[in-house]
Amino acid sequence: MRKNKRLSDLRELKVMLRAASLSTVCEEARCPNISECFSVPTATFLILGDTCTRACRFCSIKKGKPKLPSEDEPFNVAKAAHDLGLKHVVITSVTRDDLADKGAFKFIETIREVRELNPGTTIEVLTPDFGGRQDLVEAVLDAGPDVFNHNVETVKRLHRNIRPGADIDRSLNVLTWAKNCSPGTLVKSGFMVGLGERQEEIMTLLRSLRDAGVDVVTIGQYMRPTLNQIPVEKYWEPRYFDTWAAIGRSMGIKHVISGPLVRSSYHAKEILKEMKAKDAVH
């Protein structure tokens, strides 16, 4: 029988994850909302190892030459979700430019395993750009996640400096392909502010996300995880986040979650539920 245990004890959850050799991005990226999310209970699992082939300057995940992906990882994620009684699972990964399939098939396997062992649990994938390969994006959508999430992270002008190896147009294509391939799937994206962007660039980015067919946009303040990452350029006042949310909605984006502490998977389960209630997705 499913345990469905309330996870009020963060330390207990961490022990269980280590026992299953799993990482969560909540811990790796030092997310400020970790206690809140883990108590829902929902968690963001990091698959395809803990080492990334890219070097985004805001990100605290280990960079370098990754190991081959573990055969057991998809099942271990599904088993952990089952044992922890998770109602919403977010599956994300490091970027694996070294793999022929860019890691897409591990996403597919993990979706299938989680679905099989946790029939009532909703699944969100937060993917890398899969090298801009439409076939891989569509293969992941075919596996039937409830939410497809891919972050653009920052405005176009800052990409080369902040997110080397990525490309805003490639990311916007990924989002467009996802929506066109599966119109009933909730498509999400997000970005940070505080990296040196200007107001008009934020407006342009919101319009581009709307044009890509993105249903939900998350906007949060960048906070430097350690001294090894790029410093914060600016702390935006909370009132700006409300303004961007209102403008994004007036542009036609269904939902904009915007606030200094908002992160990509913030209130992920509740947002999906709300969108389903509005009949915005199937």
Ligand code: SF4
């Ligand atoms: S691609 Fe993702 S995991 Fe890799 S460095 Fe950039 S933000 Fe971090």
